[in-house]
Amino acid sequence: MRMKKQGSLLVAVMIVLAGVLSGCGADKNNDEAKAAAEGNSSGNAGKEITLKVGAAAVPHAEILEFIKPKLKEEGINLEIVTLDDEGQLNPALQEKQIDANYFQHVPYLDSIKEEKGYDFAVTAKVHVEPIGFYSEKLKSAEELPDGAKIGIPNNPSNEYRALVLLQQQGLIKLKDGLTTYEATPKDIAENPHNLEFVEADSATLPRALPDLDGAVINTNIVLESGIDPKSALFREDANSPYANVIVVRSGDENRDEIKKLDEALTSPDVKQFIEDKYGVAVVPAF
Known part of the structure; x- marks a missing residue:
């Protein structure tokens, strides 16, 4: 009789434990689901x-x-x-x-x-x-004298770009057949105003303006130097x-x-x- 009671007590204890463990598992699952939902609601949280x-x-x-x-x-x-x-x-x-x-x-x-x-x-x-032409000495392109000293960037692509801008103004003429976006003053075929070109690092051209009649300067450098971009005597158009x-x-x-x-x-x-x-x-x- 005693053994029978002990057996019944053991079964009851096991049932209670099973219920507790089941409850813990449910709580854990609920917590995980909640965390996942919170993660989803925060978009890319933690995944930036x-x-x-x-x-x-x-x-x-x-x-x-x-x-x-x-x-x-x-x-x-x-x-x-x-x-x-x-x-x-x-x-x-x-x-x-x-x-x-x-x-x-x-x-x-x-x-x-x-x-x-x-x-x-x-x-x-x-x-x-x-890109534009800037000067501290001149008020217009028409004032550019013969023999003027003009600063241009010394890296190949921007040097070509500067020379093309001057060609568009009728100041020089480049050789035909320049197709690689590269040119230097050696590629000038006609220079009727005997312009003198000073090749320099782009970043130094604003500081060199007092010693030049003008310079062709990239706009980002103009902005960094505090020069008013509207002061350019002439510039490229929007089709550059x-x-x-x-x-x-x-x-x-x-x-x-x-x-x-x-x-x-x-x-x-x-x-x-x-x-x-x-x-x-x-x-x-x-």
Whole structure:
């Protein structure tokens, strides 16, 4: 009889324990389901992707700053990398220090990628910075004297670009057959005003203006130097082929975060931002 009672007691205890354990399991499952629901309600919580983009300080980095909040909403932490020497942004991309860069136009990229062995791809055209002719001594192009000293950028693609601008003004004539977006003063066929050309690093041209009759200067450098871009005596028009582009390593074109970067940079909001902030100095290319 005693053994029978003990057996009944043991069964009862086991039933109670089973109920407790079942309850714990249900609580655990409920907790996990709740956590999953909370995770889903927070979108990309905990899954944010950092995208490093190398850029020139003005206007490129400023435009990237404008789209930062939009990308943040899409789970992308945009990290903007600016370097004192913009020429290092392509090596940085090659060495995977950054995911993309935004500072150059296609003629410039074409002029160096074969020499350096870069395997890069262009994913979006964003804006044109019409290159212009600036002077501290002259009020108009008509005042340019014979024998004037004119500063021009000394990198191949921008030097060609500067010379083409001067040709459009009827100041010089280049040799026929220049098809590689590269030229130097040696490629001038006609120089009726005996202009003297001073080839210099683009960044130094604003400081050299007092010693020159004028200089052809890239707009981003004009902006960085505090020169009013409206003071250009003449400039490229909006049909310039020198649109500034997003460049990535070949094969990265289809990365989701790169596509979202391109979409954000070519949105109506960015177009409005560029027009409002920069006026004639920067022209949307989309």
